[in-house]
Amino acid sequence: MSTKLTIGLFGFGVVGQGLNDIIRTKDLNLEIKKIAIKNPEKRRTLPEELFTTDSSIILNDPEINTVVELINDADAAYYIVKTALQKGKNVVSANKKMIAEHLEELLHLQEQYGTSLLYEGAVCGSIPIIRNLEEYYDNELLYSIRGIFNGSSNYILSKTFNDNLDYPTALKQAQDLGFAESNPILDVGGFDAKSKLVIAVSHAYGVLTNPDDVFNMGIQNISPKDIQYAKEKNFKIKLVPTALEFGERQVVLYVIPRMIKPDDFLFNVENEYNGVIVQAAFADQQFFFGKGAGGHPTGSAVLSDIAALRYDYKYEYKKYRLNNAYVQSNDYVLTIYLRYTDDSILNKLDIKEVTERFYSPDFSYVIGKVTLKNLMIHAEELDNADTFIAEIGSGSQQ
Ligand SMILES: NC(=O)C1=CN([C@@H]2O[C@H](COP(=O)(O)OP(=O)(O)OC[C@H]3O[C@@H](n4cnc5c(N)ncnc54)[C@H](OP(=O)(O)O)[C@@H]3O)[C@@H](O)[C@H]2O)C=CC1
Numbered sequence: 001m002s003t004k005l006t007i008g009l010f011g012f013g014v015v016g017q018g019l020n021d022i023i024r025t026k027d028l029n030l031e032i033k034k035i036a037i038k039n040p041e042k043r044r045t046l047p048e049e050l051f052t053t054d055s056s057i058i059l060n061d062p063e064i065n066t067v068v069e070l071i072n073d074a075d076a077a078y079y080i081v082k083t084a085l086q087k088g089k090n091v092v093s094a095n096k097k098m099i100a101e102h103l104e105e106l107l108h109l110q111e112q113y114g115t116s117l118l119y120e121g122a123v124c125g126s127i128p129i130i131r132n133l134e135e136y137y138d139n140e141l142l143y144s145i146r147g148i149f150n151g152s153s154n155y156i157l158s159k160t161f162n163d164n165l166d167y168p169t170a171l172k173q174a175q176d177l178g179f180a181e182s183n184p185i186l187d188v189g190g191f192d193a194k195s196k197l198v199i200a201v202s203h204a205y206g207v208l209t210n211p212d213d214v215f216n217m218g219i220q221n222i223s224p225k226d227i228q229y230a231k232e233k234n235f236k237i238k239l240v241p242t243a244l245e246f247g248e249r250q251v252v253l254y255v256i257p258r259m260i261k262p263d264d265f266l267f268n269v270e271n272e273y274n275g276v277i278v279q280a281a282f283a284d285q286q287f288f289f290g291k292g293a294g295g296h297p298t299g300s301a302v303l304s305d306i307a308a309l310r311y312d313y314k315y316e317y318k319k320y321r322l323n324n325a326y327v328q329s330n331d332y333v334l335t336i337y338l339r340y341t342d343d344s345i346l347n348k349l350d351i352k353e354v355t356e357r358f359y360s361p362d363f364s365y366v367i368g369k370v371t372l373k374n375l376m377i378h379a380e381e382l383d384n385a386d387t388f389i390a391e392i393g394s395g396s397q398q
């Protein structure tokens with residue numbers, strides 16, 4: 001017999017309303033008792049008495065056994081989720097930034113208070129990747145996970161690459177469609193993809209890492225020159241988070257644009273769609289594909305978590321609890337395409353094994369090898385309009 005869920009919902013924006021639309025089409029032995037929002041003046045599509053701006057009304061209601069957190073403020077979300085877990089309520093959240101930043105503490109809170117926090121909607125929208133990494137690949141060695149984890153940046157890349165739209169127009173469209181974060185640098189700068197990678201890696205390898213210790217470079221400095229280079233070589237450019245196991249139980253993780261060949265599963269992942277390639281020892285390559293952003297796709301993943309709570313589902317964090325869990329390492333070498341104007345960056349990055357160079361009065365590029373550690377040291381200098389960096393080909397252990 002499933003538990004009746006009495007829900008306190010936080011947030012009634014793109015995802016909150018998407019979830020509500022889906023719930024209304026089902027008969028699921030659940031009730032949304034109250035909805036917390038921020039702005040009391042906004043017109044709502046549900047009766048006024050359902051809404052409150054006072055989060056404590058939900059958090060202190062003993063009848064509410066489930067909190068669904070779908071707000072666009074990571075700090076407020078942290079307080080809400082932590083308090084709900086401490087008060088014995090189960091929680092579903094789609095807030096990847098908050099979860100990635102506080103995962104270790106949230107894991108221990110669940111243990112301490114016997115509560116459950118589920119967050120499938122936080123990673124790649126509608127794609128059921130977290131439960132697969134946690135449960136399905138429990139016994140198998142995972143060589144790597146990589147993919148397209150951010151719908152907005154992929155939408156922008158598709159529109160600029162395939163339809164010759166300019167970058168600001170494509171970004172505005174992603175915002176208008178409800179895909180982008182309130183601060184879009186989180187999307188285009190690779191921060192959102194990094195949060196999702198950090199969460200995925202905790203279930204894939206049992207590694208809990210601080211997002212600040214993971215390198216991310218985004219697509220914010222892409223120019224028509226980079227697109228022209230990619231087209232001439234029959235590549236597409238995608239923003240790709242990667243986690244790879246190597247050496248003695250080490251895992252490297254980073255987010256960087258990547259030149260993708262036509263035979264790669266990610267080549268045809270366009271617009272707000274996401275794709276995840278899992279490379280495992282025996283299963284070999286497996287590809288997960290689906291919408292990574294938007295109210296209904298994300299709402300469907302949130303609803304799947306809510307439904308799982310009716311049967312007391314919890315993440316066990318099995319791989320984290322193993323004694324011989326993996327450790328994060330940055331001893332890794334990437335083959336990169338680097339567009340630049342100031343030659344000094346070449347020395348700073350100490351680029352080796354150069355296979356291609358191009359000079360012109362207004363820009364140059366080089367293809368060569370660089371250590372992940374050097375990219376991390378010079379990350380701030382690399383983030384300027386005259387520079388664009390993308391992985392090209394495969395990397396190797398340092
Ligand atoms: N949009 C997407 O495609 C996806 C989003 N997510 C994540 O889901 C979450 C919600 O995103 P999204 O729906 O797009 O965001 P929106 O900006 O569309 O909506 C945010 C909602 O949060 C409410 N809110 C903000 N602060 C508070 C607060 N302190 N207390 C109560 N309510 C608050 C807002 O209230 P008000 O209505 O009054 O302004 C609004 O209803 C974010 O964490 C996002 O990263 C995850 C996957 C996909």
Ligand SMILES: N[C@@H](CC=O)C(=O)O
Nearest residue numbers: 150151152179181293
């Ligand atoms: N801003 C995010 C929303 C979903 O997580 C994205 O574009 O992927």
